[in-house]
Amino acid sequence: MEHAHRLVSLIYGQGCSDLNDVVVEDLKRCKVVLDSTGGESAWGWDVLSRIFHLGTKDIVLENQPSSEHEWAAQYLEHCNDVLSEASPVETFRGVVGGIQLPGLCAADEFDEVLARRATVRAFHHVPISIAELGKILHHALGFVERRALSNQEGGVEQFSKRRSSPSAGGLNATEGYVYVANVEGLEPGIYYYDPQHHQLHWRSQVVPRLGDLLSGQHFANDMPVGLFLTSRFDKLWWKYEHSRAYRLALIEIGHVAQTFQLAATVGGMSTWLTGALNESTIEPLLKLENPDEQVIFLSAAVIAMVPLSRTA
Numbered sequence: 001m002e003h004a005h006r007l008v009s010l011i012y013g014q015g016c017s018d019l020n021d022v023v024v025e026d027l028k029r030c031k032v033v034l035d036s037t038g039g040e041s042a043w044g045w046d047v048l049s050r051i052f053h054l055g056t057k058d059i060v061l062e063n064q065p066s067s068e069h070e071w072a073a074q075y076l077e078h079c080n081d082v083l084s085e086a087s088p089v090e091t092f093r094g095v096v097g098g099i100q101l102p103g104l105c106a107a108d109e110f111d112e113v114l115a116r117r118a119t120v121r122a123f124h125h126v127p128i129s130i131a132e133l134g135k136i137l138h139h140a141l142g143f144v145e146r147r148a149l150s151n152q153e154g155g156v157e158q159f160s161k162r163r164s165s166p167s168a169g170g171l172n173a174t175e176g177y178v179y180v181a182n183v184e185g186l187e188p189g190i191y192y193y194d195p196q197h198h199q200l201h202w203r204s205q206v207v208p209r210l211g212d213l214l215s216g217q218h219f220a221n222d223m224p225v226g227l228f229l230t231s232r233f234d235k236l237w238w239k240y241e242h243s244r245a246y247r248l249a250l251i252e253i254g255h256v257a258q259t260f261q262l263a264a265t266v267g268g269m270s271t272w273l274t275g276a277l278n279e280s281t282i283e284p285l286l287k288l289e290n291p292d293e294q295v296i297f298l299s300a301a302v303i304a305m306v307p308l309s310r311t312a
């Protein structure tokens with residue numbers, strides 16, 4: 001609350017005589033307040049999305065778990081705390097008099113895939129093949145050749161490419177960086193996926209444990225492969241001025257993540273996903289060349305086996 005009051009005071013030019021106090025230092029650390037020395041990349045939307053994005057980046061956990069065991073204990077305690085409060089009422093509870101829709105006929109292939117898609121949190125030391133990885137990446141992020149817009153259809157060359165997932169303004173602002181730990185035929189490391197040429201470009205050797213990058217979720221340390229999804233905000237700034245477009249960045253990433261999950265499921269794999277990222281630790285590993293590209297989400301695949309543990 002103190003931070004919010006100080007921010008309002010700063011905006012209206014009141015009470016800002018001491019720009020080095022602790023509260024202002026916090027605001028500077030989160031890049032909500034900047035020194036006027038410049039050097040920072042400009043934020044292309046209005047301040048609404050900037051406060052939200054920077055204020056929710058790099059959430060520091062007081063006690064970030066340092067092992068799977070610590071994570072499980074903390075998560076259990078958290079769930080118990082949550083369950084001690086009455087749960088929110090379901091929208092459909094107590095709703096009567098609806099129009100009954102026809103039931104489903106025999107399950108088709110699509111039903112099967114949807115039913116098989118599930119989040120697992122048990123990762124075994126089993127590699128996936130480079131062919132399996134290539135297929136998932138192509139479906140999630142690759143361009144679908146036959147859907148490219150021609151000039152006659154008003155296609156601008158740079159934005160004529162289409163993915164199997166929808167993209168805000170057709171800008172394909174989402175990019176993917178593959179975390180490779182156990183893929184046959186690929187050195188462990190982080191690679192950029194080039195959707196145009198269906199190629200991987202080596203970025204860095206993975207040094208930290210995944211749990212240290214993902215808010216202490218150490219059960220993910222044995223994950224064979226994952227896809228960090230980033231958004232090129234500058235592309236969205238270019239076309240859409242209002243902070244509302246920040247929502248579009250997140251929604252587009254959600255679409256790509258779901259396509260990744262379904263592609264992996266079709267390939268007989270199980271999947272995991274997380275938005276609990278330690279962004280400032282991850283971004284240097286991805287070697288992002290553009291300061292306006294930010295990491296948002298991780299979608300992961302694992303060879304399907306009987307899940308050892310599943311939590312909500």
Ligand SMILES: Cc1cc2nc3c(=O)[nH]c(=O)nc-3n(C[C@H](O)[C@H](O)[C@H](O)COP(=O)(O)O)c2cc1C
Nearest residue numbers: 117118119120121217254272273274275276311312
């Ligand atoms: C936006 C989003 C963020 C999620 N983040 C996490 C996460 O940080 N860690 C995790 O273990 N699961 C995460 N999940 C997975 C959910 O817990 C899971 O989808 C939910 O329990 C329903 O289970 P199902 O995916 O098997 O249907 C996330 C799911 C979504 C959609």
